[in-house]
Amino acid sequence: MKHRHATDETESPPFPSELAGELSADGLLAVLTVERVEDAAPLARALVAGGVRVMELALRTPAAWDCLRAIRAEVPEMLAGLGTVLTSDQLREAREAGAAFGVSPGLSHGLLREAREMGFPYAPGVMTPGEVQAAVEHGCRFLKYFPAESAGGLSHLRSMNAPFAHLGLRYIVLGGLTETNASAYLADPSVAVLGGSWIAPAELIARRDWDTIQTRAERARALVDAVRGETVAAG
Numbered sequence: 001m002k003h004r005h006a007t008d009e010t011e012s013p014p015f016p017s018e019l020a021g022e023l024s025a026d027g028l029l030a031v032l033t034v035e036r037v038e039d040a041a042p043l044a045r046a047l048v049a050g051g052v053r054v055m056e057l058a059l060r061t062p063a064a065w066d067c068l069r070a071i072r073a074e075v076p077e078m079l080a081g082l083g084t085v086l087t088s089d090q091l092r093e094a095r096e097a098g099a100a101f102g103v104s105p106g107l108s109h110g111l112l113r114e115a116r117e118m119g120f121p122y123a124p125g126v127m128t129p130g131e132v133q134a135a136v137e138h139g140c141r142f143l144k145y146f147p148a149e150s151a152g153g154l155s156h157l158r159s160m161n162a163p164f165a166h167l168g169l170r171y172i173v174l175g176g177l178t179e180t181n182a183s184a185y186l187a188d189p190s191v192a193v194l195g196g197s198w199i200a201p202a203e204l205i206a207r208r209d210w211d212t213i214q215t216r217a218e219r220a221r222a223l224v225d226a227v228r229g230e231t232v233a234a235g
Ligand code: 3PG
Pocket: 031, 058, 083, 084, 146, 174, 175, 176, 177, 195, 196, 197, 198
């Protein structure tokens, strides 16, 4: 007799495992807040040139939607996701605008249900065991650990994930990461991807300092590759 669990394994997870694998293999993500649409493509080019191939464009500026469209059209090698997804309308528009995935700062049962219904790759933000458990009930295996540093960092992630480790959960780690503290996370097998706004801070984007952003992207890439190897870059 087949027992029905809260998590129905026959349904596809909110974040497809193939895409989760692609992000995990790359390991690095830039969080971007962009005010001017004309900055979007040069910014994405600088990041890609520095080896950052995945982004979470924050829906925190009116220009964000046009920025996404510009990057998709002009820098197709960038895997362009959206962050700060807070409403159903944003989730729907994200899919229509061709975002590769969406993430939220927190966990919303409504957004998880809708993302799954519409087949849009989506990861909720979690920072407590209760939120992880709720996400697991929705079938999640790929989550955003946010805000990582102020929630307790790597030791908190390890304790929080311990009861769920047998499920093979993997995390995008964001919030308060820097060049100095980021690489410690890569030692943990639950960490799939890390990143943040330190790679392309708003003030460098405002100054259109693409060279410095490329250099910061190169340094971020180097710190991930130093732990993970260069399998993706080489492939
Ligand atoms: C996010 O939306 O994921 C965060 O703003 C990233 O955190 P950071 O700005 O501290 O890197």
